[in-house]
Every structure is written in C-alpha cells, then in structure tokens.
Amino acid sequence: MGGRLNPRLTSGLMRSCLRFSSLRTAHNAGSTLCSTWSPRRSNPRSFWRVRVEAAASTTAHYGLGSNAIRRYSSLKASVVSDLESRIAAIPLERFRNFCIVAHIDHGKSTLSDRLLELTGTISSSNANRQILDTLEVERERGITVKAQTCTMIYNHNGLDYLLHLVDTPGHVDFRAEVTRSYASCGGALLLVDASQGIQAQTVANFYLAFAEGLKILPVINKIDMVAADVPRVIEQLETTFELDSSKAIGVSAKTGLHVEKILPAVVENIPAPAGDESKPLRMLLVDSWYDSFRGVICLVRLFDGTVRAGDSLVSFATGNKYTVGEVGIRYPTQVPQTVIRAGQVGYIFFNPGMKKIQDAKIGDTFTTIGSEDVVEPYPGFQEPKPMVFVAAFPTDPGDYSRLADSIGQLVLNDRSVTLLKDHSEALGAGWRLGFLGSLHCSVFQDRLRQEHGASIIITEPAVQTKVMWRDGTETVLQSPTDFPEPDDPRTRGATFYEPYVLATMTLPEEYLGRAIELCEANRGEQESIEFFHGMQVILKYRIPTAQLVDDLFGKLKGATKGYATLDYEDAGWRESKLVKLQLLVNKQPVDAISRVVHLSQVERLGRQWVTRFKEHVQRQMFEVVIQAAVGRKVIARETLKPFRKDVLAKLHASDITRRKKLLEKQKEGRKKLRAVGNVIIEQEAFQRFLAK
Numbered sequence: 193m194g195g196r197l198n199p200r201l202t203s204g205l206m207r208s209c210l211r212f213s214s215l216r217t218a219h220n221a222g223s224t225l226c227s228t229w230s231p232r233r234s235n236p237r238s239f240w241r242v243r244v245e246a247a248a249s250t251t252a253h254y255g256l257g258s259n260a261i262r263r264y265s266s267l268k269a270s271v272v273s274d275l276e277s278r279i280a281a282i283p284l285e286r287f288r289n290f291c292i293v294a295h296i297d298h299g300k301s302t303l304s305d306r307l308l309e310l311t312g313t314i315s316s317s318n319a320n321r322q323i324l325d326t327l328e329v330e331r332e333r334g335i336t337v338k339a340q341t342c343t344m345i346y347n348h349n350g351l352d353y354l355l356h357l358v359d360t361p362g363h364v365d366f367r368a369e370v371t372r373s374y375a376s377c378g379g380a381l382l383l384v385d386a387s388q389g390i391q392a393q394t395v396a397n398f399y400l401a402f403a404e405g406l407k408i409l410p411v412i413n414k415i416d417m418v419a420a421d422v423p424r425v426i427e428q429l430e431t432t433f434e435l436d437s438s439k440a441i442g443v444s445a446k447t448g449l450h451v452e453k454i455l456p457a458v459v460e461n462i463p464a465p466a467g468d469e470s471k472p473l474r475m476l477l478v479d480s481w482y483d484s485f486r487g488v489i490c491l492v493r494l495f496d497g498t499v500r501a502g503d504s505l506v507s508f509a510t511g512n513k514y515t516v517g518e519v520g521i522r523y524p525t526q527v528p529q530t531v532i533r534a535g536q537v538g539y540i541f542f543n544p545g546m547k548k549i550q551d552a553k554i555g556d557t558f559t560t561i562g563s564e565d566v567v568e569p570y571p572g573f574q575e576p577k578p579m580v581f582v583a584a585f586p587t588d589p590g591d592y593s594r595l596a597d598s599i600g601q602l603v604l605n606d607r608s609v610t611l612l613k614d615h616s617e618a619l620g621a622g623w624r625l626g627f628l629g630s631l632h633c634s635v636f637q638d639r640l641r642q643e644h645g646a647s648i649i650i651t652e653p654a655v656q657t658k659v660m661w662r663d664g665t666e667t668v669l670q671s672p673t674d675f676p677e678p679d680d681p682r683t684r685g686a687t688f689y690e691p692y693v694l695a696t697m698t699l700p701e702e703y704l705g706r707a708i709e710l711c712e713a714n715r716g717e718q719e720s721i722e723f724f725h726g727m728q729v730i731l732k733y734r735i736p737t738a739q740l741v742d743d744l745f746g747k748l749k750g751a752t753k754g755y756a757t758l759d760y761e762d763a764g765w766r767e768s769k770l771v772k773l774q775l776l777v778n779k780q781p782v783d784a785i786s787r788v789v790h791l792s793q794v795e796r797l798g799r800q801w802v803t804r805f806k807e808h809v810q811r812q813m814f815e816v817v818i819q820a821a822v823g824r825k826v827i828a829r830e831t832l833k834p835f836r837k838d839v840l841a842k843l844h845a846s847d848i849t850r851r852k853k854l855l856e857k858q859k860e861g862r863k864k865l866r867a868v869g870n871v872i873i874e875q876e877a878f879q880r881f882l883a884k
Contacts, residue, residue: 333638338369473497657689698730715736
C-alpha cells in the first residue's frame with residue numbers, strides 16, 4: 193500500500209466490499225483503492241474527490257456495486273464533519289498556537305510525533321516517525337528543513353482546546369523559516385538535550401523567540417540517556433536565560449516518558465491568540481507551495497474575521513483580486529473545512545489560482561474586497577539576506593525551460609532563495625542563486641533532484657563584495673565576473689570590502705586550542721571566550737563570510753571530534769585585500785571558474801585549481817596549458833601533453849637528417865595547430881571539477 197489509511201475508513205470500505213463479493217475479491221478491490229492513499233499528500237476528502245473515477249472502475253472490474261463507493265463516501269464525510277463540528281464548538285479563548293524550537297538534532301520532530309499521538313491526531317505506530325518531516329531530503333538527512341504545521345484537538349479538564357503546532361528547523365541556515373513561524377505563535381517550547389545541554393543555536397533561537405514576545409516553556413529531552421545530566425541543564429537554563437526552572441519539564445520524546453505533562457503546561461501558560469471574528473478579514477500569508485492539480489496553495493494565519501470558499505479577497509501587496517476555492521487545516525494532512533476563523537492557521541487556494549508564482553508574497557495581507565480602507569495590513573517579514581551565491585546551469589542546455597519551472601516552484605516554497613538570470617560562455621544560460629548558507633544550497637540542489645528529477649551544475653560558493661570607487665560611490669558585486677581586473681583604471685584609489693560574520697561556537701574545553709587555531713587560520717579575530725557549566729566553552733570570533741562558506745563548520749567538527757556547534761550572524765563589511773583568481777586554458781579565461789579571494793590565499797588555491805582541472809580535461813592533438821592567474825600575473829601552471837604521432841615509423845634505417853626534418857615539421861605543425869585550435873572541454877569536466 194502507498195500509505196496507512198484511517199482504520200475506520202478502511203474497515204468500512206472492506207465491510208462494503210464483503211457485502212457484494214467474496215473475501216478474496218473484496219481484499220483485491222480494497223487493496224486497489226487503498227493503494228492510492230498517501231498520508232503525506234492526501235486527506236479523506238481530496239482523496240475521494242480525485243480518485244472517484246478510479247474507484248468506480250475498480251469496483252466495476254471486481255463486480256462490485258456503487259453502494260460500496262457510497263458507503264465509503266458517507267463514512268468519510270462523517271469523519272470530516274465530526275472534526276469540523278468539534279472545532280466549531282471551541283471558542284477563541286481555548287485556542288493555543290505554539291512552536292518547538294531547539295538546536296539541531298535535539299528531538300523536535302520526535303517530540304512532535306508524540307504530541308500528535310497523545311491528541312489522537314495520528315495513531316501510535318512505528319510507521320509514524322517524523323511525520324511532519326514530509327520532504328525526502330529531510331528524511332534522508334535526518335534534519336528539518338521546512339517549518340511544518342499541524343492542528344490538534346486536546347481535551348483538558350473536560351474541555352476541548354484547539355492547538356496549533358509548528359515544528360521548526362534547527363539549523364542556522366533555515367532561520368528564516370523559524371522567524372516566519374513565530375508570527376503564527378503565542379508561545380514556544382524551548383527543547384534542550386539533557387546530554388548536550390545548551391548549544392549555540394539554542395541560544396540564538398531563544399533570543400529570536402524572546403524578541404517576538406513569545407511565552408517560553410523549557411523542556412528537557414532525552415532524560416533516559418545514560419549521559420543525561422538534568423541538574424546541569426536546569427542550572428544552564430537559569431543562568432543563561434533566567435528561566436524559572438520549576439516549570440522545566442523533563443521528557444523522553446523517543447519513549448514518550450512524561451510527554452503527557454507538556455500539553456497541560458501549554459494550555460495553562462501560553463496565551464490564546466488575539467482576534468475578533470466579527471471584524472473584517474485580516475489574513476497573513478505565512479508560507480506557500482505548489483500543487484500540480486490546484487496550483488499555488490497558501491498557508492495563512494487569521495488575525496480577524498473568517499474566510500470560506502467563495503469569498504472574494506484582495507492582496508495588499510499586489511492589489512490582485514481572487515476567489516477562494518477551498519479552505520482547510522492540516523491534520524496533519526490537508527483536511528478541507530467550511531470556514532477558518534480568527535486565531536486559526538490553515539491553508540487556502542484560489543479558483544482560478546494565482547497566475548504567477550511571484551504573486552504569493554510571504555508576509556502579504558489579504559482582506560475581503562471592500563474592506564481595504566478599514567483593515568490595517570500586517571507589517572510583513574524582514575527579507576532574509578543571502579550570504580552565499582552560486583551560479584547554476586542545466587546539465588543539458590535543452591532542459592532550460594523545464595528547469596526554470598522547477599526552480600520557480602521551489603523558490604515559491606523557499607522565499608529565502610534569490611533568483612537572477614545568468615549566462616556563461618562555457619556552460620550557457622543559467623541562474624544566479626543566493627542562499628543563507630552552504631547547507632541551504634546543498635538542500636536546494638537535493639530537492640531539485642528528488643522532487644523534480646532535475647540536475648544542475650553548481651559553481652563554487654561565493655559571497656558578495658563591495659567596492660568604494662575613487663569618487664565615493666559604492667557598488668555591491670554578487671558575481672566574480674563583475675569584479676574589476678587589476679589593470680582596470682577604475683581600481684586606482686578604489687577600496688574593496690568583504691562581509692564578516694560573528695560566529696558563536698560551543699565546544700568542550702579540551703578542544704579550545706584546536707578551535708582557536710582553526711579560527712586564526714581562517715583569518716578570524718577573537719571576540720570573546722566564556723566558560724560555563726560542565727567544562728563547556730562559548731567562543732566568539734569575527735570571521736570572513738568567505739571562510740565560513742568554505743566548509744568551516746565541517747573543519748570545526750573534525751577538530752573537535754564532532755562535539756562543536758556553530759551559529760552565526762551578520763557582522764557587516766570590512767576593508768580587505770581582494771583579487772579575482774581566474775582559470776585560463778591556453779590563455780583563454782574560463783568564466784565558469786573564477787573566484788574573488790583574499791590575497792593571502794591566491795597561491796594555495798591557484799595550485800589546487802590547476803592540479804584538479806588537469807585531471808578532468810581530455811588530451812588534445814596539441815599541447816594544452818592550464819594556468820591560474822590574477823590579472824596578467826600567472827600564479828600556477830600545469831601542461832597537458834598532446835597525443836604523439838610517430839612520424840618516424842615508416843623510415844626504418846633512413847638518414848638522420850631526414851629524421852630531424854620530419855620531427856621539426858611535426859613541431860611546427862603543433863605550434864600552428866595550438867595557435868588556431870580550440871580546446872574542447874566537455875561539461876562533465878566542469879561537473880567533476882566543481883563537485884566537492
């Protein structure tokens with residue numbers, strides 16, 4: 193089967209089948225129908241609507257009557273209506289919107305699973321692991337990439353509460369997802385690993401949530417581990433965040449130990465969302481994604497009013513007008529509803545849908561047509577600033593149009609990616625993509641391959657540079673091809689700047705020396721060292737962003753045997769000695785391989801380039817010279833010898849002067865061929881060279 197169908201729906205379907213056929217026939221028909229169900233892509237209502245024709249043909253094939261379909265449809269509708277009636281009976285003061293924030297790999301997604309099981313939203317099954325991690329790349333890498341949402345109903349002291357849960361990413365590269373999630377929430381569970389304690393991103397996520405005014409509830413996870421040290425973690429929470437340790441809840445998300453204590457604390461401590469159903473609609477667009485059948489689907493948070501299918505809405509950002517096609521909640525899959533009320537978080541899509549992917553602007557406010565003058569738009573979200581830039585090209589130039597659509601759909605779901613068209617003489621038409629970090633770039637490439645079956649050639653990550661010209665004007669350069677050459681007259685009197693980050697590293701004290709050596713080798717400047725509980729150290733360095741994206745975190749993990757954690761934030765621009773390093777093949781620059789680097793790294797990087805590139809270029813009929821150069825100055829060189837034709841093979845024992853004459857003629861011919869010949873470099877050579 194493609195997934196687990198609701199047991200109640202399955203049993204109802206099988207009973208209907210049994211009334212019309214034998215047990216074997218019923219099993220075959222039921223299996224055929226159930227095989228189309230996917231818990232991460234469907235819900236009872238949309239499953240039935242999309243698959244009704246397939247179901248009819250299936251029942252006809254097995255000789256079953258239409259009553260089986262009607263019985264299943266009726267049962268499905270009753271399940272949906274029961275859920276909707278329970279939600280409709282819950283007043284706004286019994287709504288609770290909260291998220292889970294933590295350092296990466298501290299157990300956010302596992303805790304989300306236990307809470308969903310506790311509220312009966314999903315069944316207790318081994319198949320339900322990280323159910324909110326719906327992307328293949330998330331399950332493959334074991335990390336959360338996209339903030340995922342789910343609605344739950346929890347009965348506390350005889351009263352139903354409507355809980356809205358957001359499972360957020362933990363890695364710093366996806367901080368924009370965390371920030372947007374806070375707009376939907378009134379509180380946050382701050383999850384800390386009992387064996388690791390407070391880490392770099394724990395601190396960063398806490399202050400982000402605190403700045404948004406969220407109510408913080410500390411939860412200590414993995415208390416069942418042998419290495420767990422709960423008293424130490426409690427002391428860290430008190431001294432680092434000044435949190436009330438008496439409200440800290442110790443749990444094991446893996447086994448479910450004490451997880452039942454969390455939701456009562458959520459109900460009693462996190463405030464209900466503000467809102468008024470009687471006011472005109474004020475709806476915030478929090479996220480969006482693309483569906484092949486329905487187009488752009490929007491995740492929204494309602495501050496005031498209500499929205500239902502058929503309503504006519506207008507966007508404050510674009511002024512475009514739309515008609516709502518469907519509204520619903522995620523439970524945890526998409527379940528249609530008649531209405532979404534103030535305080536809720538749900539999804540909507542329009543009919544007809546948005547004509548352009550760019551129309552779905554994250555942070556946009558929607559209201560009903562005619563209410564524009566009385567509704568104040570939401571201030572929106574701060575645009576994330578890309579830190580890493582790469583050039584991307586299709587492996588097959590004929591796939592450009594299809595790949596452009598695929599990239600556009602991914603950018604719709606990840607608005608922290610910037611997109612500009614680009615062109616390379618070596619690789620053809622492509623794009624200039626901006627990301628929040630190296631992991632962000634790698635995940636985007638994996639999603640493109642897994643979700644769209646597309647592959648691209650990615651150049652080496654680069655960062656922005658800034659030039660202050662002699663006349664005082666400034667220019668920010670995103671591509672190495674825009675960087676001026678040393679002999680450019682404009683560079684006289686010009687000053688170059690590169691971006692820096694403030695890196696915060698948390699590591700055991702025994703690895704402090706290695707971490708300092710690594711930071712110093714990467715042109716870092718020490719900001720502070722703080723020793724805190726459990727022989728842990730918080731080390732802060734100002735480091736060039738170019739060094740950060742050159743796998744600094746991987747090197748730090750290696751130096752500390754995997755114990756270090758890293759968080760960073762923008763630290764502005766600093767003056768620097770920057771030059772453009774280029775790769776030349778027979779004195780012709782290869783625009784796909786160029787990079788702006790610090791003067792101190794030119795020789796090392798240049799030698800690496802020519803050595804690696806020589807391994808991937810095929811031999812020619814003439815000599816190929818591979819050089820790394822800064823302007824006219826050659827830094828390193830490798831020579832690829834030509835194929836050798838034996839011109840003396842037919843001479844046997846001829847005169848020595850005849851031999852010399854033929855060899856000289858061959859030598860002159862090679863010089864002429866090298867002067868007029870073009871080096872043929874296959875795209876696979878670029879792919880292998882650019883792949884790490």
